[in-house]
Amino acid sequence: MNDSYLKFVNSPFGARLARSLGLPKPEVLRRYRGDRPEFDGLIAIGAGHEPRLFDALAKLVASIGMTSVAHESAGLWVPLANRHGLMTGRFEAAEAGSSGKLAALLFDASGIEDSSHLEPLYGFFHDTLRSLGQCGRIVVLGRPPEACASSRQWTAQRALEGLTRSLGKEARRGITANLVYVEEGAESTESGIDATLRFFLSPRSAYVSGQVVRIVQSSAQSGTQGGAGGAHVGGGTSALAVDWAQPLAGRRALVTGAARGIGAAIASVLAAEGAHVIGLDMPSARDALAATLRPLNGTALAFDIAAPEAPAQIAAALDEQGVDIVVHNAGITKDKTIAKMSEAAWQSVLDINLGAQERIDDALLAGGILRDRGRIVAVSSISGIAGNLGQTNYATSKAGVIGRVQSMAPRLRARGITINAVAPGFIETQMTAKIPLTIREAGRRMNSMSQGGQPVDVAQTIAWLAQPGSAGISGQVVRVCGQSLIGA
Numbered sequence: 076m077n078d079s080y081l082k083f084v085n086s087p088f089g090a091r092l093a094r095s096l097g098l099p100k101p102e103v104l105r106r107y108r109g110d111r112p113e114f115d116g117l118i119a120i121g122a123g124h125e126p127r128l129f130d131a132l133a134k135l136v137a138s139i140g141m142t143s144v145a146h147e148s149a150g151l152w153v154p155l156a157n158r159h160g161l162m163t164g165r166f167e168a169a170e171a172g173s174s175g176k177l178a179a180l181l182f183d184a185s186g187i188e189d190s191s192h193l194e195p196l197y198g199f200f201h202d203t204l205r206s207l208g209q210c211g212r213i214v215v216l217g218r219p220p221e222a223c224a225s226s227r228q229w230t231a232q233r234a235l236e237g238l239t240r241s242l243g244k245e246a247r248r249g250i251t252a253n254l255v256y257v258e259e260g261a262e263s264t265e266s267g268i269d270a271t272l273r274f275f276l277s278p279r280s281a282y283v284s285g286q287v288v289r290i291v292q293s294s295a296q297s298g299t300q301g302g303a304g305g306a307h308v309g310g311g312t313s314a315l316a317v318d319w320a321q322p323l324a325g326r327r328a329l330v331t332g333a334a335r336g337i338g339a340a341i342a343s344v345l346a347a348e349g350a351h352v353i354g355l356d357m358p359s360a361r362d363a364l365a366a367t368l369r370p371l372n373g374t375a376l377a378f379d380i381a382a383p384e385a386p387a388q389i390a391a392a393l394d395e396q397g398v399d400i401v402v403h404n405a406g407i408t409k410d411k412t413i414a415k416m417s418e419a420a421w422q423s424v425l426d427i428n429l430g431a432q433e434r435i436d437d438a439l440l441a442g443g444i445l446r447d448r449g450r451i452v453a454v455s456s457i458s459g460i461a462g463n464l465g466q467t468n469y470a471t472s473k474a475g476v477i478g479r480v481q482s483m484a485p486r487l488r489a490r491g492i493t494i495n496a497v498a499p500g501f502i503e504t505q506m507t508a509k510i511p512l513t514i515r516e517a518g519r520r521m522n523s524m525s526q527g528g529q530p531v532d533v534a535q536t537i538a539w540l541a542q543p544g545s546a547g548i549s550g551q552v553v554r555v556c557g558q559s560l561i562g563a
């Protein structure tokens with residue numbers, strides 16, 4: 076789908092006209108491209124009271140090849156900064172290279188234990204936000220409030236959400252702002268701090284803003300014993316060696332609804348990251364499915380997931396080698412207000428968007444076909460969070476998907492399997508092309524990016540959650556919505 080307004084206001088004439096009429100000018104978002112460096116430029120790092128994640132941050136920033144400067148808010152940990160060879164002192168725009176701009180702002184708020192400790196956040200963002208370049212990245216790190224020892228610490232850590240979400244709304248210019256809560260002891264690569272920071276600092280997260288992600292100790296770290304088959308998923312805190320260029324190498328991934336739209340993008344991104352993709356779609360979409368999977372050397376499965384025999388058929392097709400990643404993407408809409416909705420429209424949406432996911436997972440888990448340390452990612456929607464006029468059936472199904480990942484996450488932990496949901500906002504696909512023009516235009520603009528997302532934005536988010544190094548992220552919902560005003 077084309078966003079002609081975005082194209083127009085980014086042309087020389089359109090930009091002049093938009094400026095003179097005071098019209099909004101959505102930024103052309105910088106997305107990941109294999110032929111451009113993923114990480115470059117300067118990161119300013121700030122810190123609050125007794126920062127605890129600094130070692131992990133310094134290591135990560137050095138490993139991705141970005142240069143960092145520490146803000147004076149980090150004065151408390153100057154010795155630490157020196158130990159890592161970071162420059163310290165007040166940030167000067169001149170340090171940021173030829174553009175005079177920073178690429179990212181990172182703030183370690185993990186040691187904040189009281190609301191009186193929140194002040195350095197003001198100082199850091201007050202001084203640096205204007206120096207953050209187009210499509211820059213903001214990441215705030217804290218501790219999960221619910222795991223805090225005191226009420227004061229819980230309060231102060233929870234306050235970070237308001238700050239981060241507001242930064243996303245204020246920054247504009249394609250800048251994203253996200254909050255990562257890292258549980259004490261979950262600083263290892265396996266739990267997800269590396270994969271998560273890489274994702275949020277990369278152009279891969281172009282349309283993910285205003286999100287809060289929790290990283291807890293993975294089952295391997297906490298030494299949980301394996302479930303089905305008695306396999307041991309534990310093994311202490313041994314460091315996970317990740318090939319960041321191909322983090323999914325050697326993995327087999329099932330993607331439903333892979334013939335077109337978001338599903339086709341998921342298949343393509345997972346394959347680019349090294350996975351063997353088994354794409355599934357309706358028998359009627361057989362040709363489109365084959366066209367999507369051919370260049371990826373993928374395997375096609377033509378099944379209707381609503382058919383009662385589908386779970387057993389899928390399990391049989393995957394049985395020999397099993398599967399490591401399951402992406403439940405297939406979904407439909409049949410919009411009508413509930414008074415006008417037919418029973419068939421209610422039932423088919425609930426069945427395809429929710430019931431089929433449950434039945435397929437039951438079959439794959441019962442048969443041990445989804446391997447230990449597997450990853451399940453289900454596609455929900457912001458309609459499932461906020462509700463939507465004319466979508467009682469769809470929103471019910473998508474809210475059910477959220478309930479499913481929340482309830483299953485603790486049950487799958489013993490096997491090292493994670494289950495998460497992504498909730499797309501307005502994504503440019505054939506599904507959203509069917510929406511009447513005025514509603515479509517409102518959906519596109521009502522977010523901090525003032526534009527719709529692309530299928531690849533959802534796909535990249537799923538690829539991050541599917542990584543072996545995202546083991547400490549489970550039971551969560553990540554919105555891919557450009558920080559939509561709906562369901563905030």
Ligand SMILES: NC(=O)c1ccc[n+]([C@@H]2O[C@H](COP(=O)([O-])OP(=O)(O)OC[C@H]3O[C@@H](n4cnc5c(N)ncnc54)[C@H](O)[C@@H]3O)[C@@H](O)[C@H]2O)c1
Pocket residue numbers: 331332333334335336337338355356357360378379380381404405406407427454455456457498499500501502503504505506507
């Ligand atoms: N596009 C958006 O803005 C948006 C927003 C929120 C959520 N989503 C969700 O993202 C997912 C993908 O959406 P999309 O926009 O790419 O839709 P789409 O209609 O372009 O693609 C959906 C795919 O699922 C397949 N499918 C549908 N029913 C199936 C069945 N019974 N068995 C097998 N395959 C089936 C279709 O054939 C199609 O290839 C859906 O779950 C949708 O609800 C999309």
